[in-house]
Amino acid sequence: MSFRHTLAGRLMADPMAVVALIIITALVAIAVFADVISPHDHTAMNLADRFAPPSSTYWLGTDNLGRDTFSRLAQGSRIALYVALTAVTISGLIGLVLGMIAGFGPRWLDNLLLFIFDTLRAYPTIILALALAALMPRGLSTVIIVVVITSFAEYGRVVRTQTLSLKNAEFILAERAMGASFGRIVFHHVLPNVLGPFFILAAMNLPVVITIEAGMSFLGIGVPPGTPSWGATLKDGFDYIRNTPWIIIAGGLPLILVTLGFTFLGEALRDQLDPKLRKSR
Amino acid sequence: MTKTRPSAPFSNVTRRQLMAGAAALSVGAMIPVAAWADGSRLNVRAYLEPDDYDPLDASGFLEELLYGCIYRKLIQYVPGEEWDWQLDLAESIEQTSPTTIEFRLKEGQMWSDGYGEITAEDVKFSMDRHMVEENNSRIKPDLGSFTHVEVTGTYSGIIHLDRPFAPLWTIALPYLAGTVICKEAVEAAGGKITTAVPPAVSGPYRVVEHRLGERWVLERNPEFSGTPADFERVDLIVVVDDSAAEIAKDAGDVDFTSIGAGSVQRLRDNPPAGSRMTVHPALFYHWVGLNVQHPKFEDERVRQAIMHAIDVPSIMQAAFFDVAEPSTGIIAPGLIGHRPETLIPPQADFARARELLDEAGIDRLEINIDVLNNVTHTTAAQVMQAMMAQAGIDLNISVHESGSFWSLGVAADGDRWQDLELTIKRFSMTPDPYYATAWFVSDQIGDWNWEQFSSEEFDRLHDEALSETDPDLRDEMYRRMQDLMEESGGYRFLTHGVTANLFADSIAPATRPDGLPLVQFFRRA
Numbered sequence: 072m073s074f075r076h077t078l079a080g081r082l083m084a085d086p087m088a089v090v091a092l093i094i095i096t097a098l099v100a101i102a103v104f105a106d107v108i109s110p111h112d113h114t115a116m117n118l119a120d121r122f123a124p125p126s127s128t129y130w131l132g133t134d135n136l137g138r139d140t141f142s143r144l145a146q147g148s149r150i151a152l153y154v155a156l157t158a159v160t161i162s163g164l165i166g167l168v169l170g171m172i173a174g175f176g177p178r179w180l181d182n183l184l185l186f187i188f189d190t191l192r193a194y195p196t197i198i199l200a201l202a203l204a205a206l207m208p209r210g211l212s213t214v215i216i217v218v219v220i221t222s223f224a225e226y227g228r229v230v231r232t233q234t235l236s237l238k239n240a241e242f243i244l245a246e247r248a249m250g251a252s253f254g255r256i257v258f259h260h261v262l263p264n265v266l267g268p269f270f271i272l273a274a275m276n277l278p279v280v281i282t283i284e285a286g287m288s289f290l291g292i293g294v295p296p297g298t299p300s301w302g303a304t305l306k307d308g309f310d311y312i313r314n315t316p317w318i319i320i321a322g323g324l325p326l327i328l329v330t331l332g333f334t335f336l337g338e339a340l341r342d343q344l345d346p347k348l349r350k351s352r
Numbered sequence: 353m354t355k356t357r358p359s360a361p362f363s364n365v366t367r368r369q370l371m372a373g374a375a376a377l378s379v380g381a382m383i384p385v386a387a388w389a390d391g392s393r394l395n396v397r398a399y400l401e402p403d404d405y406d407p408l409d410a411s412g413f414l415e416e417l418l419y420g421c422i423y424r425k426l427i428q429y430v431p432g433e434e435w436d437w438q439l440d441l442a443e444s445i446e447q448t449s450p451t452t453i454e455f456r457l458k459e460g461q462m463w464s465d466g467y468g469e470i471t472a473e474d475v476k477f478s479m480d481r482h483m484v485e486e487n488n489s490r491i492k493p494d495l496g497s498f499t500h501v502e503v504t505g506t507y508s509g510i511i512h513l514d515r516p517f518a519p520l521w522t523i524a525l526p527y528l529a530g531t532v533i534c535k536e537a538v539e540a541a542g543g544k545i546t547t548a549v550p551p552a553v554s555g556p557y558r559v560v561e562h563r564l565g566e567r568w569v570l571e572r573n574p575e576f577s578g579t580p581a582d583f584e585r586v587d588l589i590v591v592v593d594d595s596a597a598e599i600a601k602d603a604g605d606v607d608f609t610s611i612g613a614g615s616v617q618r619l620r621d622n623p624p625a626g627s628r629m630t631v632h633p634a635l636f637y638h639w640v641g642l643n644v645q646h647p648k649f650e651d652e653r654v655r656q657a658i659m660h661a662i663d664v665p666s667i668m669q670a671a672f673f674d675v676a677e678p679s680t681g682i683i684a685p686g687l688i689g690h691r692p693e694t695l696i697p698p699q700a701d702f703a704r705a706r707e708l709l710d711e712a713g714i715d716r717l718e719i720n721i722d723v724l725n726n727v728t729h730t731t732a733a734q735v736m737q738a739m740m741a742q743a744g745i746d747l748n749i750s751v752h753e754s755g756s757f758w759s760l761g762v763a764a765d766g767d768r769w770q771d772l773e774l775t776i777k778r779f780s781m782t783p784d785p786y787y788a789t790a791w792f793v794s795d796q797i798g799d800w801n802w803e804q805f806s807s808e809e810f811d812r813l814h815d816e817a818l819s820e821t822d823p824d825l826r827d828e829m830y831r832r833m834q835d836l837m838e839e840s841g842g843y844r845f846l847t848h849g850v851t852a853n854l855f856a857d858s859i860a861p862a863t864r865p866d867g868l869p870l871v872q873f874f875r876r877a
Contacts, residue, residue: 116738118669135614136670136734209750296730296749297737310595310727313615 166226174234632867655841689830
C-alpha cells in the first residue's frame with residue numbers, strides 16, 4: 072500500500088489536517104524546547120520593565136512583575152500538554168474499559184454504568200472543580216482529577232455504543248461460530264473498530280482539557296500563583312488589563328491556536344476514519 | 353372554498369410603528385438610568401461581605417460600613433482629615449472620673465418597626481452583652497476595661513470602667529462596640545440577631561434585602577430621627593477584586609469604590625470623566641505572619657532567616673506600585689506608639705538569611721504561605737517566592753477565597769490553625785494603638801493571633817497601656833510591644849498602604865481620615 076493511501080498519507084493530503092499538524096507540532100516543539108527557546112528565565116522578575124509592550128527584547132511583552140510573557144507561555148505549554156495528555160489518557164482508558172464492560176456485560180451492569188456516565192456528564196465541570204478545589208490541595212493533580220472525573224463518562228458512552236453495535240455484527244457472530252475466544256473477539260475485532268471514534272473524541276477533548284485547566288487557574292483554583300500556566304497568565308492579564316492589554320492578548324493567543332489545532336485534527340481524523348463521511352466525499 | 357393564508361406574527365406592524373415601538377423601548381430602558389442619575393440611588397462597593405447585623409459577630413470595618421447605615425451610637429467619628437468625634441444619640445457625654453462616663457440621650461430618637469424610643473436601657477443592653485462570656489463577642493477587646501452601664505434614668509446612664517481606658521473615645525464608643533441595638537427587639541428574637549433583616553434599626557437607612565454574596569439593599573429609613581438621608585436607596589455591593597470594582601465604577605454599576613494601588617498613578621495621569629479620586633494615608637497594617645509554634649520554626653534562627661529573606665521594598669514596588677511606604681510595625685505614623693524604624697531593615701539580607709539557615713543546619717527549607725485571593729497579596733507572595741529562593745527557601749503559595757482564608761487560624765473552625773506556617777494578612781485599624789495590639793495577646797491565639805505569639809511582657813504591657821494616660825509613657829510601651837513582636841521572628845511588617853477612593857462627581861462622599869467611607873454621611877454633590 073502506498074503512503075498516500077495510509078491514514079497519515081490521507082491526512083497529509085487534507086489542508087485542514089496539515090494546518091492542525093503544523094500547530095500541534097509547533098506546540099510540542101515549544102513545550103519540549105521551552106528552556107532553549109525562551110529568551111529569558113520565566114521566573115526572573117524585572118520590576119523596572121513591568122508591563123512592557125512587545126519588543127525585540129520581550130517578544131510578547133512583560134507581566135506585572137516584569138517577567139517575560141513569551142518565556143512564561145512557552146513554559147506554560149508544558150503544563151498545558153502535560154495536563155491535557157495525562158487527563159485525556161487516564162479518562163480515555165477508564166472510559167474505554169468501562170464502555171466495553173457496559174457493552175459486553177449483563178443488562179443490569181450496562182444500566183448501572185450508563186447511569187453513572189449520564190450522572191457525571193450532567194455535572195457542570197467548573198462547579199465540580201470548585202467543590203473539589205475546596206477539599207483538595209491546589210495543583211495540577213487536582214486539575215487532572217477534576218478533568219478525569221468529568222470526562223471519562225464521555226469516552227465510556229462512545230465506546231459502549233460502538234461495542235453494542237459491533238458485538239452482534241455478522242463478522243463477530245461468524246468469529247464466535249468458528250470458536251474464537253472472547254479475548255480474540257475483543258482485542259482483534261472490537262477494539263480496533265472502537266479506536267477510530269475514540270481517537271477522534273480524544274483529539275477533540277484535548278483543547279477542552281487545556282481550556283479547563285486555564286479556566287481553573289483563571290478562577291484561582293488551578294495551579295498555584297507563580298506557576299506559568301496559560302490560565303494564570305490570563306488571570307494576570309485580567310487583573311492588570313487597565314495597565315496593559317498585552318498580557319491578556321498574549322495569554323489568549325496559544326489557547327486559540329491550540330483549540331483550533333486540535334479541533335482541526337479531530338475533524339480531519341473524523342473525515343478519514345468515519346466510513347460514512349469517507350464515502351460521501 | 354377559499355383558503356385564507358395564516359397571517360405571520362406582527363405582519364400588520366408598519367415600519368413607523370416599529371420605529372415608534374423601538375423608541376418607546378429605549379425610553380423604557382432608560383428609566384432606571386434616569387432614576388439613578390437623579391441621585392436617588394447610591395451604589396457603594398464593599399470589598400467583602402459583612403457577617404450579619406449582630407455586633408457580637410462583627411469582625412471589622414465591613415460590619416461598620418453596614419452598621420453605620422442602619423444603627424446609631426452615642427458618638428460617631430467626624431468625617432474629614434482629623435480624627436475627632438461628634439455627638440450622635442447622646443445629647444451630652446462627659447468623663448466624670450477616670451472610670452466613669454456620664455451620658456444623656458437626646459429625647460425622641462426612635463427605633464423602627466414600632467419599637468418606640470431609644471432609651472438608656474438599650475445602651476446598657478448593647479454594651480453589656482459583649483461582656484457576657486457565653487456570647488463570644490469577637491469585639492470584646494474593643495471595650496477594654498469597660499464593666500457595665502448603669503441606667504440612671506430613661507435617657508441617662510453611667511458607663512463604668514474598672515480602670516482608666518484611654519481608647520474609649522477613639523474605639524469603644526465611636527466604632528463597632530459602641531453600636532446601640534434595640535433591647536426589646538433583640539430579646540424578642542432570642543437574644544441574638546439572626547433574622548434576614550434586622551428587627552429594628554435606628555440609622556438613616558433600613559435593610560430591604562440581603563442577596564447573599566452579592567449586595568445589601570438599603571432604603572431610606574422613614575423613622576430616622578436625624579436629618580433624613582440624601583439617597584432613597586443605598587446598595588452595598590460586594591466586589592472582592594479591585595480591578596473588577598474599578599471596571600464596575602467605569603460601567604456605572606458603583607458610585608464609590610476603593611481601588612487598588614496599581615491604579616493610582618494611572619488615574620492620576622488620566623482621571624476618568626465624571627469621576628474623582630482621593631488618596632488617604634491608611635491605618636491598615638499588612639504583614640507577613642509566621643506561626644512561631646510550628647515545629648518547622650522551633651529554631652529562632654530559622655524564623656529570623658525567613659524574616660531577613662523578605663524584601664519589603666520589592667513588595668512595595670510590585671504589589672503596592674510604590675504608592676505606599678514600608679511600615680515599621682502595626683501602628684501607623686501619627687499615632688501613639690509608632691516606631692521610627694524596624695529592628696530588621698526592610699531590605700532583605702539574603703547572605704544573612706543563608707548564614708542563619710546554615711547555623712541552624714538547614715540546607716534547603718521548604719515552607720508554605722497562605723494568602724487571600726486578592727491581587728495585592730498574591731503578588732506580594734510571588735515576590736517573596738522569587739526573592740526567598742535566593743536564600744535557599746522554597747516558598748509554596750496557597751490562595752484562598754475570603755471565607756476559607758479567614759477561618760484558617762480560628763481554632764473553632766477546625767485544626768488547620770495549628771498547621772499554619774506563613775500568612776499575609778491585613779487588619780483594619782482605629783486611631784488608637786490599643787486596637788492594633790489587642791489581637792496579638794496570648795488570649796487571642798486560636799482566634800486572631802495566627803502567629804501564636806505569646807509573650808508575658810507583651811500581655812502585661814498591653815494591659816498596662818490601656819490604662820496609661822501619659823502619652824509619652826504609652827508611646828514607649830507600644831513601641832516596646834512591637835519590638836517584642838519582631839524579636840519573636842513571627843512578624844515581617846509590610847505597609848499601612850494607602851486608601852484610594854474613586855467616586856462619581858455627583859456624590860459628596862464622607863470618609864474617615866484614613867479614607868474609609870462613612871456611608872451614613874454621604875450626600876449628593
